[in-house]
Amino acid sequence: MRRKGRHLEVCLTEDVEYRTRRTGFEALDLPYRALPETDLARIDTTCAFLGKTLRAPLLIGAMTGGAELAGLINRHLAEAAARVGVGMMLGSQRVMLERPAARASFAVRGVAPDILLVGNLGVAQLLQGYGVDEIRAARDLVDADAVALHTNPLQEALQDGGDGDFRGLIERLRVVVREADVPVLLKEVGHGISGEVARAVEGIPFAAIDVAGAGGTSWAKVEDLVRFGEVRHHDLVEWGIPTVTALRDVRRALPHMPLVASGGVRSGLDVAKGLVLGAHVAAVARPLLAPALESADAVVAVLERYVYELRVAMHGCGVADLAALRALTLEEG
Numbered sequence: 395m396r397r398k399g400r401h402l403e404v405c406l407t408e409d410v411e412y413r414t415r416r417t418g419f420e421a422l423d424l425p426y427r428a429l430p431e432t433d434l435a436r437i438d439t440t441c442a443f444l445g446k447t448l449r450a451p452l453l454i455g456a457m458t459g460g461a462e463l464a465g466l467i468n469r470h471l472a473e474a475a476a477r478v479g480v481g482m483m484l485g486s487q488r489v490m491l492e493r494p495a496a497r498a499s500f501a502v503r504g505v506a507p508d509i510l511l512v513g514n515l516g517v518a519q520l521l522q523g524y525g526v527d528e529i530r531a532a533r534d535l536v537d538a539d540a541v542a543l544h545t546n547p548l549q550e551a552l553q554d555g556g557d558g559d560f561r562g563l564i565e566r567l568r569v570v571v572r573e574a575d576v577p578v579l580l581k582e583v584g585h586g587i588s589g590e591v592a593r594a595v596e597g598i599p600f601a602a603i604d605v606a607g608a609g610g611t612s613w614a615k616v617e618d619l620v621r622f623g624e625v626r627h628h629d630l631v632e633w634g635i636p637t638v639t640a641l642r643d644v645r646r647a648l649p650h651m652p653l654v655a656s657g658g659v660r661s662g663l664d665v666a667k668g669l670v671l672g673a674h675v676a677a678v679a680r681p682l683l684a685p686a687l688e689s690a691d692a693v694v695a696v697l698e699r700y701v702y703e704l705r706v707a708m709h710g711c712g713v714a715d716l717a718a719l720r721a722l723t724l725e726e727g
């Protein structure tokens with residue numbers, strides 16, 4: 395609880411982005427077309443994901459819950475998601491399963507009855523007694539459409555008292571995801587999912603994989619700053635699979651798996667590039683945190699910037715809808 399508060403504080407006040415590792419989006423260009431056969435006003439960004447229709451292929455990334463300000467933050471995020479027509483992933487619900495008093499901070503259906511809402515738990519808990527019941531509870535207690543399981547060995551390793559034992563997890567996932575009867579996503583937290591990991595989970599019926607690659611928020615860095623007040627492990631905090639590499643490798647390993655592009659998605663152009671690389675939707679976390687403390691209007695403004703930039707990017711490429719966008723090829727910049 396206190397640690398979650400410190401996470402928020404550090405994410406709001408310190409430089410927690412990767413410094414040397416980049417997402418890879420910056421090295422790729424969308425093919426600009428000076429004579430597009432498109433009308434900006436008619437660009438169609440609607441898509442379907444996990445059974446819901448989104449106005450744009452965008453999710454608010456998993457962030458918070460349980461901490462003091464979490465209820466306010468989550469309600470602002472959810473209201474903004476409803477107004478803009480995008481989806482939202484909640485932060486880890488472990489705290490609400492263990493402390494019913496924390497449940498209120500995750501309750502967003504009152505302000506966003508229809509949005510695509512994704513719950514969240516950590517995979518490490520699956521080795522400590524959590525299973526099908528907890529995944530169902532994470533869905534049912536917040537009326538979510540799906541539940542994401544985050545895997546975060548680097549973050550846990552740098553956390554004071556973090557979980558270090560990930561042995562047997564793939565076999566556990568194989569059983570639990572099949573039996574849960576809930577759409578389950580697998581996600582990282584910003585250090586990336588590799589092609590090898592994707593191959594290792596082949597056959598597990600995940601509804602989607604969120605690659606959460608490196609280049610945006612470094613959770614190893616957040617943990618160092620929470621623990622020591624400074625970065626002590628300079629190389630470790632820059633470690634991870636760049637988002638573009640993760641997307642390409644996971645797409646190659648699992649050609650039919652719906653993917654979420656996330657980790658350092660900082661503009662609508664990044665969203666567009668993520669979709670060209672094979673993602674269904676993109677997710678954005680930390681850029682929405684400070685606006686979420688302020689108001690739903692502030693979150694709407696950031697989300698609308700992403701949607702506008704995506705629309706302009708599509709118009710600039712001469713593609714009128716997301717199917718045409720996905721058929722493009724990126725150029726090495």
Ligand SMILES: Cc1cc2nc3c(=O)[nH]c(=O)nc-3n(C[C@H](O)[C@H](O)[C@H](O)COP(=O)(O)O)c2cc1C
Pocket residue numbers: 401402405455456457458484485486514543544581582583584606609610611656657658659677678679680681683
């Ligand atoms: C304040 C904050 C809290 C987060 N908490 C969670 C969490 O509880 N569960 C989770 O799966 N990811 C969590 N994340 C990770 C994000 O979902 C995302 O994967 C990561 O921040 C990379 O995206 P970004 O570069 O857009 O921030 C959190 C991120 C932030 C900034």
